[in-house]
Amino acid sequence: MKMVFFSSDGLEVEMVSRELLAAHIPCALMDGPLNEGTFPSACYTELWIQNDQDYHRALMLCVELGVGFAKRPPQPELVQPADEDG
Numbered sequence: 001m002k003m004v005f006f007s008s009d010g011l012e013v014e015m016v017s018r019e020l021l022a023a024h025i026p027c028a029l030m031d032g033p034l035n036e037g038t039f040p041s042a043c044y045t046e047l048w049i050q051n052d053q054d055y056h057r058a059l060m061l062c063v064e065l066g067v068g069f070a071k072r073p074p075q076p077e078l079v080q081p082a083d084e085d086g
Helices: 010-022 052-065
Strands: 002-007 027-031 045-049
Touching (some): 002 010, 002 052, 010 027, 045 052
Antiparallel strands (some): 002 045
């Protein structure tokens, strides 16, 4: 098994899990370990693929979905110049 994705947003991890399963990539969700002294809000969910040979396809699906390491930073909105007449 290999971990392919993790997030503190459990719903996001579930969504990626459903996409992997739809692509016939068996996977499992696991709670990430809590280190001593961490706050409960610091917990996260991990997504593991069951077959190592599916790892590349799973990563490519994450890129397609724009999640994990493939998440793109938000683009700043273009500001329209003020109309000089008004």
